[in-house]
Amino acid sequence: MFKALVLEQEDKKTLASIQTLEESQLPEGDVLVEVDYTSLNYKDGLAITGKGKIVRQFPMVPGIDLVGRVLESSDNRYQAGDEVVLTGWGVGEGHWGGMAEKARLKADWLVPLPKGLEAINAMKIGTAGLTAMLCVQALVDAGVKPGAGEVLVTGASGGVGSVAVTLLSKLGYDVAAVTGRVEENGPLLKALGASRIIDRTEFEEPARPLEKQIWAGAVDTVGSKVLAKVLAQVDYNGAVAACGLAGGFDLPTTVMPFILRNVSLLGVDSVSCPFDKRQKAWAKLVELLPASYFEQACQLISLDQVAEFAEAITCGKVTGRVVIKP
Numbered sequence: 486m487f488k489a490l491v492l493e494q495e496d497k498k499t500l501a502s503i504q505t506l507e508e509s510q511l512p513e514g515d516v517l518v519e520v521d522y523t524s525l526n527y528k529d530g531l532a533i534t535g536k537g538k539i540v541r542q543f544p545m546v547p548g549i550d551l552v553g554r555v556l557e558s559s560d561n562r563y564q565a566g567d568e569v570v571l572t573g574w575g576v577g578e579g580h581w582g583g584m585a586e587k588a589r590l591k592a593d594w595l596v597p598l599p600k601g602l603e604a605i606n607a608m609k610i611g612t613a614g615l616t617a618m619l620c621v622q623a624l625v626d627a628g629v630k631p632g633a634g635e636v637l638v639t640g641a642s643g644g645v646g647s648v649a650v651t652l653l654s655k656l657g658y659d660v661a662a663v664t665g666r667v668e669e670n671g672p673l674l675k676a677l678g679a680s681r682i683i684d685r686t687e688f689e690e691p692a693r694p695l696e697k698q699i700w701a702g703a704v705d706t707v708g709s710k711v712l713a714k715v716l717a718q719v720d721y722n723g724a725v726a727a728c729g730l731a732g733g734f735d736l737p738t739t740v741m742p743f744i745l746r747n748v749s750l751l752g753v754d755s756v757s758c759p760f761d762k763r764q765k766a767w768a769k770l771v772e773l774l775p776a777s778y779f780e781q782a783c784q785l786i787s788l789d790q791v792a793e794f795a796e797a798i799t800c801g802k803v804t805g806r807v808v809i810k811p
């Protein structure tokens with residue numbers, strides 16, 4: 486028997502409750518894992534509150550991330566006792582996820598816990614941190630170099646944003662952070678490495694097709710009019726890594742930044758990121774994230790606090806990363 490947060494649907498409403506389940510109820514998979522920690526991402530918030538169509542079938546155990554220890558494995562890549570990390574692959578959406586004491590998963594979805602990384606810190610990184618790393622790598626690969634000018638991060642106080650600020654600063658970029666919570670989170674964002682904090686309202690005015698060139702590059706977690714504004718302000722040859730839709734999934738822009746300024750819009754997905762790229766990104770996160778990140782920008786909660794935090798994250802009221810001990 487084990488404990489899990491279970492999502493069910495009644496009259497089209499999503500209901501979350503903590504239930505005791507049996508191992509035989511777990512979905513099919515080659516690796517049974519005892520979950521040490523899971524985490525709360527924006528997508529989990531949408532799933533748990535029912536505000537977004539994330540869950541593909543009910544009942545569902547949410548949790549798109551987990552770290553834990555292998556209990557049983559029928560795949561020769563993993564043995565009992567191995568520590569593993571999972572992010573993405575539709576877990577917590579179409580396959581029972583991390584907000585439980587146990588999970589049964591496909592071996593293909595797992596990554597060995599990187600050497601030198603504590604289990605809890607793997608979840609302080611989680612999907613959000615992995616996505617931030619992939620965004621930063623996309624900018625590096627696009628030729629955005631430290632010293633070329635300021636790099637902007639939108640939705641900076643969130644999970645992806647706070648890790649992106651930290652990583653970019655660690656790599657020597659001059660980081661500007663856009664937030665809707667300047668007073669509340671400005672000091673934290675500066676401590677993480679931002680040299681300039683900008684109020685989100687400056688990015689919510691409709692963008693002209695081209696505006697004054699300000700940014701060598703950007704990581705955008707917000708989408709919609711904020712991303713449109715960023716694109717209009719990116720330097721000639723600059724690049725924007727776009728991974729999120731916290732402000733909306735539309736994009737009211739024009740082709741002008743692309744055809745007149747050679748700006749690149751780089752799409753970033755972490756859910757189906759292939760194993761080699763994923764493992765390299767995890768190794769880079771271990772190398773780059775300072776101990777101070779884990780101390781400053783993360784909080785630990787229990788399973789019975791998840792519903793409250795899920796509501797908060799969908800309203801943009803959570804700062805940094807939330808780790809859950811099931």
Ligand SMILES: NC(=O)c1ccc[n+]([C@@H]2O[C@H](COP(=O)([O-])OP(=O)(O)OC[C@H]3O[C@@H](n4cnc5c(N)ncnc54)[C@H](OP(=O)(O)O)[C@@H]3O)[C@@H](O)[C@H]2O)c1
Nearest residue numbers: 527640641642643644645664665729730731732754755801
């Ligand atoms: N592509 C992928 O593989 C992938 C992976 C992970 C996440 N994502 C997406 O990336 C985004 C961020 O995820 P997360 O887990 O970091 O979420 P999060 O912790 O909730 O962070 C999102 C941040 O965006 C800002 N924000 C919230 N509502 C907003 C609004 N209406 N308009 C403008 N800004 C708003 C807030 O920052 P401030 O208060 O500082 O403004 C908030 O903290 C989400 O859309 C998520 O779905 C995508």
